Amino acid sequence: MTARVHCALVHHPVRDRAGHPIASAITNVDVHDLARSARTFGLAGYWVVSPIAAQRLLVERILDHWAHGAGARRVPERTRALSICAPIESVDAAIAAITEREGSAPALWVTAAKAPPGKTLTSWADGRALLASSARPVLILFGTAHGLHSTLMDRADVVLAPIQPGSDYNHLSVRAAAAITFDRLLGDR
Amino acid sequence: MTARVHCALVHHPVRDRAGHPIASAITNVDVHDLARSARTFGLAGYWVVSPIAAQRLLVERILDHWAHGAGARRVPERTRALSICAPIESVDAAIAAITEREGSAPALWVTAAKAPPGKTLTSWADGRALLASSARPVLILFGTAHGLHSTLMDRADVVLAPIQPGSDYNHLSVRAAAAITFDRLLGDR
Numbered sequence: 125m126t127a128r129v130h131c132a133l134v135h136h137p138v139r140d141r142a143g144h145p146i147a148s149a150i151t152n153v154d155v156h157d158l159a160r161s162a163r164t165f166g167l168a169g170y171w172v173v174s175p176i177a178a179q180r181l182l183v184e185r186i187l188d189h190w191a192h193g194a195g196a197r198r199v200p201e202r203t204r205a206l207s208i209c210a211p212i213e214s215v216d217a218a219i220a221a222i223t224e225r226e227g228s229a230p231a232l233w234v235t236a237a238k239a240p241p242g243k244t245l246t247s248w249a250d251g252r253a254l255l256a257s258s259a260r261p262v263l264i265l266f267g268t269a270h271g272l273h274s275t276l277m278d279r280a281d282v283v284l285a286p287i288q289p290g291s292d293y294n295h296l297s298v299r300a301a302a303a304i305t306f307d308r309l310l311g312d313r
Numbered sequence: 314m315t316a317r318v319h320c321a322l323v324h325h326p327v328r329d330r331a332g333h334p335i336a337s338a339i340t341n342v343d344v345h346d347l348a349r350s351a352r353t354f355g356l357a358g359y360w361v362v363s364p365i366a367a368q369r370l371l372v373e374r375i376l377d378h379w380a381h382g383a384g385a386r387r388v389p390e391r392t393r394a395l396s397i398c399a400p401i402e403s404v405d406a407a408i409a410a411i412t413e414r415e416g417s418a419p420a421l422w423v424t425a426a427k428a429p430p431g432k433t434l435t436s437w438a439d440g441r442a443l444l445a446s447s448a449r450p451v452l453i454l455f456g457t458a459h460g461l462h463s464t465l466m467d468r469a470d471v472v473l474a475p476i477q478p479g480s481d482y483n484h485l486s487v488r489a490a491a492a493i494t495f496d497r498l499l500g501d502r
Contacts, residue, residue: 299492
């Protein structure tokens, strides 16, 4: 058995520079990049989480352009990537949608540039083995702005080790962090 | 000895959809994302290659904003990432600059979504071992648009295997491909 893996790009609740909860703005390039990476590594779904209806409408318009509009005729590969993407109002709504689609509730996985205090970290090798041997679906959360708010971090079933803790610099874009996460957990080797 | 590694994001000569050589436009998010990934994985330099002076000026303005302008005061981490970035007019000019800085000419490494015909592919494990054991500097080329033109591909000393050849979909953004490349070759394990 291999777990079916979903990911969510979270725009609320995430942290501002001071750690306070905010709703961040959806970025066009994030919608595309994470969809392309998720599709390449065989993820089952990519959820763009925002509580702001106008922001979800923006995602709908992007998806419509690439599913039915000029984009679909010009760059059909993009249609295939974005077909696994959907906007949704909250992480809990994503969990409910995945539970309905997959038949059981997903485990919540997170990774962060700095390990949250008091949490047991899972190595990437162990995470990879866990996905390969488990039937339970998984939802990997990625935080925008300055990362997932602690209320989400506290709910994680699996906290993956930071990607590059030995570096003197660790500020990957969420696009780069997601690509590396998928590759480490699911990539061809 | 470990090789000092540079990367270049190439905007000319790259391929359009039909394979013809073009000069592509520089994208702000590419300048930032590759700088952040390159800095996180310890690269020595990140060159943004365009023969168009107005495009290189755009990069200079971005760099100036983050080195000396409001950006530097607001997000100092970004300053550190972009300090390894420079625009340059051609791959050959990048090779010359690296040769002067490192004391010897760099080997040219490339990767591509589709392996170029007639080239011997290097596995990622072998590439990683080669970097760790060699003192010769390396310049990894990434192509924008539809990838590096064959005139550059033909000059490569090392052609890395495609990132995810077993996938039924392989259209990573250059931002994602670069992040995965650095992680596979230089990442903490």
